[in-house]
Amino acid sequence: MTVGAKLLHDHKLLICVGSGGVGKTSVAAALGLQAAMQGRRVLVLTIDPARRLANSLGLSRFGNQAVRVDLPDEFAVAEGGQLWAMMLDPAHTIRDLIHRVSPDQATADRILNNRIFLAIADSIAGSQDYMATEKLYDVVTCGDYDLVVLDTPPVKNAMDFLDAPGRLARLTDQQIMKWFLAPYDKERIFGRFLLGTSGLLFKLLGSIFGRSFLDELSEFFQAFRSLYDGFRARSIAVIAMFRDSKTAFLVVCAPTSASIDTARFFLGELRGRGMPCAGVVANQTHPVGEIVPDAESVLGGLCRDLDGDLSSHTTQTLLARLGAADRRLRELSALETRRLVQVRRAMGGGHRFWLVPRLPGQVHDLSALHRLGRYLAPLVPPLEG
Amino acid sequence: MSLEQLVDARLILVTGKGGTGKSSVAAALGRLCSESGRRGIVVEVDVFQSSMPDLLGRTPEYEARPVAPGLDVCNITWQLALSEWLQRAIPVQRLVRMILRNRLVGMFLDATPGVREIVILSRIATLCEQYDQVIVDLPASGHAVALLQVPWLADDLLDDGPIHQRAGEIIALLGRSDTRLAVVALPEDMVVNETIELVEHLAQVAPVLGSPVLLLNCASSPSLSFDERTLLDRLAARVVADSPAAELVAAGRWERDLELATAESLQRLSSLGLPLVELARMGALGGFHGGPEVVVRQLARALARALTQQTGEQQQEQQQEQDGGSP
Numbered sequence: 001m002t003v004g005a006k007l008l009h010d011h012k013l014l015i016c017v018g019s020g021g022v023g024k025t026s027v028a029a030a031l032g033l034q035a036a037m038q039g040r041r042v043l044v045l046t047i048d049p050a051r052r053l054a055n056s057l058g059l060s061r062f063g064n065q066a067v068r069v070d071l072p073d074e075f076a077v078a079e080g081g082q083l084w085a086m087m088l089d090p091a092h093t094i095r096d097l098i099h100r101v102s103p104d105q106a107t108a109d110r111i112l113n114n115r116i117f118l119a120i121a122d123s124i125a126g127s128q129d130y131m132a133t134e135k136l137y138d139v140v141t142c143g144d145y146d147l148v149v150l151d152t153p154p155v156k157n158a159m160d161f162l163d164a165p166g167r168l169a170r171l172t173d174q175q176i177m178k179w180f181l182a183p184y185d186k187e188r189i190f191g192r193f194l195l196g197t198s199g200l201l202f203k204l205l206g207s208i209f210g211r212s213f214l215d216e217l218s219e220f221f222q223a224f225r226s227l228y229d230g231f232r233a234r235s236i237a238v239i240a241m242f243r244d245s246k247t248a249f250l251v252v253c254a255p256t257s258a259s260i261d262t263a264r265f266f267l268g269e270l271r272g273r274g275m276p277c278a279g280v281v282a283n284q285t286h287p288v289g290e291i292v293p294d295a296e297s298v299l300g301g302l303c304r305d306l307d308g309d310l311s312s313h314t315t316q317t318l319l320a321r322l323g324a325a326d327r328r329l330r331e332l333s334a335l336e337t338r339r340l341v342q343v344r345r346a347m348g349g350g351h352r353f354w355l356v357p358r359l360p361g362q363v364h365d366l367s368a369l370h371r372l373g374r375y376l377a378p379l380v381p382p383l384e385g
Numbered sequence: 386m387s388l389e390q391l392v393d394a395r396l397i398l399v400t401g402k403g404g405t406g407k408s409s410v411a412a413a414l415g416r417l418c419s420e421s422g423r424r425g426i427v428v429e430v431d432v433f434q435s436s437m438p439d440l441l442g443r444t445p446e447y448e449a450r451p452v453a454p455g456l457d458v459c460n461i462t463w464q465l466a467l468s469e470w471l472q473r474a475i476p477v478q479r480l481v482r483m484i485l486r487n488r489l490v491g492m493f494l495d496a497t498p499g500v501r502e503i504v505i506l507s508r509i510a511t512l513c514e515q516y517d518q519v520i521v522d523l524p525a526s527g528h529a530v531a532l533l534q535v536p537w538l539a540d541d542l543l544d545d546g547p548i549h550q551r552a553g554e555i556i557a558l559l560g561r562s563d564t565r566l567a568v569v570a571l572p573e574d575m576v577v578n579e580t581i582e583l584v585e586h587l588a589q590v591a592p593v594l595g596s597p598v599l600l601l602n603c604a605s606s607p608s609l610s611f612d613e614r615t616l617l618d619r620l621a622a623r624v625v626a627d628s629p630a631a632e633l634v635a636a637g638r639w640e641r642d643l644e645l646a647t648a649e650s651l652q653r654l655s656s657l658g659l660p661l662v663e664l665a666r667m668g669a670l671g672g673f674h675g676g677p678e679v680v681v682r683q684l685a686r687a688l689a690r691a692l693t694q695q696t697g698e699q700q701q702e703q704q705q706e707q708d709g710g711s712p
Contacts, residue, residue, distance in 0.1 A: 020403025020525055021576065115542060116498060201483070201490055208474055209497075210546035217497065257677060259404065261434060286639070292629040299620065299630050306619045310612040318613045318637070326636040360642060364574075 003352055004376045007278055008035040011248050013140050013241065014149045014278075017161060018252035019262040023283045026363040027252050027356075028151035029057065030373035032083055033366065036071065039078030040146040043139055044085045047132060047153040057085040064089045064096075064135070066144075075370065084145065088153075090131040097134055101230030110223040116216055129153050129164040133238045140241060162269060165238040248278035253343060255285050255336035264346040271348060279352030281376065282340050287357050288333045295323040388662050388695050391598045392417055392688070394565035396509070396519050396558065398533075398594075401569030402579045403525040406602045406684075408436035409677065410569050410664075411522035413684035415441065419456035420685075423517035427452075429460040430505055430524060430532065439677040449512075457516075466504040467494060469511075474547040502535035503548055506555045513558060526583045533559070534590040560593035568597045572604055572643070572650040584657055596659050601650060602684075604663035605643040617641065662691045 007014070008031060016028045025046055032044035043066060044057070057069050069083040095112065102108035111117050132153055140148050152161050206214055241247060249270055253263035263280060270277040292298060296319055303315040344353055356375040363372055391397060392414065399411045411427055418425035426449055429435055437460075438444045441452040447465040449457035471481045484490050494500050512519045523529040536559070539552035558564060566587070570580040584597060609617070617637050624630040643666065654661055664687045667680050 021571075021573075022404065200480075201487060204475065204480060204484060205490070205493075206546075208471075208546055209548055210543045213543045213546075216542070254404070256404070257439065258408075258436060265434060289627070289632050290629070292632045295633055299624075299633055302620060302623060302630065303616060306623070307616055310616055311610075314610070314612040314616050317610075318616050321609065321613065321640075322617075322633045322637040325640045326633050329636040329639055360638070 004034070004354070005038060007248065007352075008038060008040065008147065010246075011278075012147060012246040013136075013244070013248070014147065015152060015242075015247065015249045016150065016252050016281075017152050017249055017266050019259045022252050022254040022259050023363070024252045025151045026369065026372055027250070027281055027283060027376070028149045029085070030363075030369045031250075031376060032085075032147075032149045033071075033075075033369050034373040034376065035147050035149070036069075036081040036083035037075055037077050039081040041080065041082045041144070042084065042147045042149065043145045044083070044149045044151070045088060045132075045136060045139060046085070046151040047088050047090075054087065064092045066139075069366075071366070075366070086135075086139070088132060088135055093131040093135050097131075098227070101227045101234075103226050107223055107226055111220070111227075114216065114220045114223065116220045129161045132161070133164045134234070137234065137238050137241060162242075162273060162275070165235040165242075242273075242275050245276065248276050250278050250281055252281045252283055254283055255339050257339060260339050260343050263343050267343075267346045267348070267351075277348075277351060279354070280343055280347060281354045281356060282343065283356045284358040285336055285340070285355055286329060286333045287355065288330050291330075292326055295319040295326070387660055388598055388688070388692055391565045391567055392421075392692060393563070394518065395561070395563040396513050396521070397565050397567060398521050398523055398529075399567045399569065400523040400526065400529040400583070401600075402571075402576050402583070405569040405571045405576060407525070407569040408522050409440055409681055409684055410567065410600055410602065411520050412437065412440040412681045413688055414520045414567075415456050415458070416453065416681060416685040417688055418518045418520065419453045422455065424455045425518040425520060426457040426459060426512055426516045428509060428512065428519060428521045429458075430521065431463050431501070432460055435460055436522075436677075440681050442678060459512075461505050461508045463501040463505055466508040467500070470504040470507050470551075473507075474551075499535045499539055499542075502532050503539055503552060503555075505532070506536060507551050510551075510555055510558050526579055527586075530583070530586050530590055533587070533594070537590070556593065559591060562595075564594065566594050566597035567600055569600045569602055570650070570654065571602055572647040574646075574649075577650045577653050580654065581657060584659070599654055599657070599659050599661045600664055601647070601654065601661060602664045603666040604647045604651075605640065605666050606663070607644045607648060609641060609644070614641065662688070662695075664688070664691070 014028075014031060016024045016031075018024050028046065029044050032042045035042045057067070064086065066084045066086045069085055071077050071081075071083055098111050099108050102111070129152070132150065136148065136150055139145065209217070249266075251263045251266045251270075253259045267277065267280070299319060299322065300315070303319065307315045340355075347353065354376050356372065359368060359371060363369060397411075397414055399407050399414070401407045408429075415425055415427040427437065427441065427445075429437060429445055435445055437452075437458050441456075441458055443450060443452045443458055445458040445460035447459060447462050449459045452458050468481070468485055471484055472478070475481050475484075509519065509521060524532060536552040536555040539548055540556060543549040543552070568580055568584060568587075570576050580599070584599075587594060587597070617634065620630075620634050621638060624634050647663075651661065651663070664684060667683055
């Protein structure tokens with residue numbers, strides 16, 4: 001079994017992280033397809049795939065519903081293998097979550113109708129990564145799948161996703177709730193007399209935010225307070241799931257300097273947090289073969305066999321152009337190799353490295369995913385020195 | 386609006402999908418501003434890993450620091466923006482210190498939705514009073530939308546108080562005719578999809594911003610003749626895989642695919658009816674040899690060239706109108 005195949009066989013959860021635009025979604029889907037072909041029941045969980053990729057996986061834009069991807073015979077799927085895909089709908093997920101952790105319907109309704117909640121749920125960024133971890137826990141623990149592959153949402157800062165599980169628990173932290181809600185608990189009027197520092201601070205906050213907002217915020221916090229235990233338990237469970245030996249993070253990068261900085265950062269963060277990392281997928285690279293002799297000697301004869309009906313200088317100008325393109329491609333490839341050495345130096349023992357070339361055209365159908373997946377099976381030999 | 390209005394603006398907001406090079410474009414706009422003799426600043430918004438050390442040669446701090454004649458750089462971290470904002474809203478220093486030192490108030494402000502965004506935008510508004518041009522490297526797509534819509538949410542949720550007032554001032558700033566938006570894209574299918582969605586989304590949440598200028602980064606202009614393309618296709622069908630001949634043909638097809646992708650992206654983006662500027666792929670200009678700072682200088686040159694071209698075209702049009710109008 002190749003290392004790539006073993007990766008898919010030995011884990012229950014694979015999490016693809018990396019900066020935006022590096023092909024994380026395609027890598028996640030390609031891994032899912034490979035695992036299904038090995039005979040596993042796989043779910044690929046994604047946030048916002050390119051439309052054509054979504055179409056080829058049979059995903060509609062809204063959902064939170066797992067959809068079975070039909071795999072034609074040519075994929076030679078081993079017995080029992082199934083590929084499912086789900087597109088995450090953050091607004092839907094947060095509503096489900098509130099219903100689940102609310103002690104009763106009235107509490108859930110109070111939260112779901114609060115204007116501040118509506119503002120957070122639908123528009124404030126940062127909820128996407130939280131919702132991804134939330135839904136992730138459900139699908140990993142539900143027992144319907146042997147393997148879940150997560151394509152993480154684009155984040156503003158690299159560690160946002162890793163920090164996501166604790167975010168709502170922090171928002172509902174008991175201490176701050178107690179402090180903020182103290183004046184409301186006794187008497188639900190903000191303007192009552194409070195002595196000492198707290199009273200003064202409350203007055204200041206009132207003058208900064210305006211009282212009606214504080215009243216609404218207190219209602220929001222009050223309703224949320226009863227949810228604290230639920231959030232906290234869930235965040236602890238999600239962090240434990242991140243650290244589980246059946247979980248592996250895969251850092252996906254493109255050979256650009258910004259993407260490589262993010263990849264190195266992720267490698268460090270995962271190590272620091274004790275989260276298992278399988279290695280790095282360097283996607284969209286431009287590998288080249290051996291240096292080519294001049295274009296005329298390699299292609300001149302063939303060109304002249306084929307250019308009979310074309311204008312007189314076509315062979316000459318095209319050969320010059322191919323030579324120049326080849327030089328430019330080699331320059332780019334050499335630059336990428338130098339950049340990727342930086343990532344490989346940042347990798348720890350046991351980390352794997354996959355080199356995936358940029359595939360011609362866009363990766364948005366099953367056969368392109370299959371081609372991409374085949375690059376994820378073999379390994380590049382370890383870095384010397 | 387035109388590219389000219391963009392580079393002349395008081396406040397330029399740069400966004401786009403992650404990985405499109407919006408930080409490089411923001412840095413290049415900063416270089417152009419510096420060359421024009423105006424006082425400008427390139428602003429990053431609460432970033433953990435700044436791109437500016439590579440692009441402009443200096444790690445930005447909260448306070449503005451110079452990187453070129455007349456050009457500063459800064460990174461607005463929200464905690465320092467908060468303390469600045471509190472000092473502005475509460476005239477008594479002792480009270481500001483009391484708020485900032487209180488851990489629970491800190492947690493409260495951290496947890497209260499919208500506080501971060503408002504204090505960051507407030508700092509941007511303050512910078513607009515101090516500089517001729519403020520160039521903001523906004524977060525990527527969805528995060529930029531989330532940041533920009535907060536003043537309207539605050540305006541809606543808060544009835545009074547200094548935050549409500551500041552939100553109103555920020556809305557007024559965003560609606561000014563010399564506040565301009567640039568969206569950076571790449572000639573890739575997925576990026577073009579997201580760019581179109583982003584433009585539509587921004588028009589919904591912040592219509593006062595007006596229409597953006599689209600900048601297609603890494604564009605490859607068509608350079609092969611019809612006959613050359615025909616011959617290339619014939620060669621591709623004939624060469625033996627893994628041979629030197631196949632290598633050469635693959636290199637040619639690689640560049641031709643980039644040209645095709647550029648043409649397709651330009652066509653799809655032009656359907657938005659917005660000003661669209663091509664910024665040439667650096668490899669074609671020899672940019673692989675230099676580091677990011679060289680890329681920024683080349684981007685600044687490409688912007689300057691596009692600007693002269695556009696101004697030239699406009700003058701020509703005006704001339705034609707005049708010629709046509711006179712008897």
